[in-house]
Amino acid sequence: EGVILIAATNRPDVLDPALMRPGRFDRQVIVSYPDINGREAILKVHARKKPLAPDVKLKTIAKTTAGFTGADLENLLNEAALLAARKNKKAITMEEIEEATIKVVVGAEKKTRVMSDKEKKLTAYHEAGHAICFHELATQDPVHEISIIPRGMAGGYTMPLPSEDKSYNSRTEMLEDIVVCLGGRVAEAIILDDISTGASNDIEKATKTARDMVTKYGMTKELGCICYGKDNSAVFLGRDMGHTQDYSERTAAKIDELILEIVNNAYDRAETILKDNIDKLHEVAAYLIKHEKMGGDDFEAVMNGTYVEPVEAEDAESEEDNANTAENKDNE
Incomplete structure (x- = not known):
């Protein structure tokens, strides 16, 4: 008597259902991400x-x-x-x-990794493409920092600054998330007339978001508010690992068609945004090639047309010498 048993897990989905029956654990407390x-x-x-x-x-x-x-x-x-x-x-x-x-x-910066000029240019335009899409889309968070210094598994990154805690994502937000994901690949195609493997993670994220919209959240008129497929990634006591297809081959073909349509529309929208801001794309990329990092304030200034390159000490001295020389000639 008087014994209280407390247990915690990060994977309640893999527990034996017998543990979850009434009378076993009387109270379940869900601890979500802190606000x-x-x-x-x-x-x-x-x-x-x-x-x-x-x-x-x-x-x-x-x-x-x-x-x-x-x-x-x-x-x-x-x-x-x-x-x-x-x-x-x-x-x-x-x-x-x-x-x-x-x-x-x-992840940690990999400052020892030497990038060629070609890789540096590609990464700069790739990240600039992401950043400009962030800036131009209403539901996206403001850009906090852009870098072309490799970190972790990434060759560079564009980091937004969340303005508020979100519990839900709207359809518009998810569509614009896909546009941002594809911004880097689109920038490569527009500027370099070629594409690279650097966008693999972006494409994976975009595809997953589009698939979830179609099969999980019922966000398409064609297939309606129905959940297609059941995820059995949790393995315990005889459960099979994988994805159960509980719909016809005809529906599967329609799902593939809708995912492709969502991603292609997002690609076209990213292309329109970057072509409309092509001068800003060049300016942001040039800044990154020169400085490797770009803060949110400098990025906003470039996008608003108010950015002024700071005069370095050597340049300031040469300008002062030129001014003095000109003044001496005038005096003569």
Whole structure:
């Protein structure tokens, strides 16, 4: 008597159904991803023994880490502490926090990898294509940073900054997600008149989103609000692994047709966006080729036509020398 049994799992779908019957575990508590207040509370716990600079605001970090789990947030602060230590800093600043956030999401930078000029140009236009599609589509989050430095498995990345926590995705958002995914491939085709293997992950994401729209979420008029196929990826006690096809071959052909139509329409839309902003595409790519990274503020300035290239020290000195020479000639 008086014994309370508590259990936790990340995979409730693979449990023996006998465990889930009434009287076994009387109460089930679903713990989802933390919201903004939850993330702030988690950050406070993990920041207790870490020296934080005055510019670090946990509320701000919580706002910019939508979709992070508790483990991700702990990892973020640990990575930021390591980065600060490597720079011989006494405290963690927002600079380390931002760098650690990108490291957690995308992976560590591979600065030792040398890219040829051809690869650099291809990656720059690819990421610029993604970024411009992000900017031009109403449902997409603003661009936080673009980089052509390889990280993790990626040759480069375009990182948006989520403006709010989302529980659901609308049909419009999903269609525009596919447009953004294909932006890099479209940019390669337009500028280089060729395509590369760099878009494989983008194509995989676009195809999955389109397939889910058709078979899982009932977002097409042709097939209606019906779920097609049952996912049996969970394996336990005699269940088969794979995907059960509970529809006819005729329906399967229609599903393939609709997926192709959604992806092709998204490709055409991405092509229109990039051709309408071809000057901006060249400008963003040129910036990336020169600097390798581009912050959200500079990207917005380029898109709004207000960006001015900062004058470097050597250029400033040469301009001053030229001005002095011209002034001396005038005096003579």
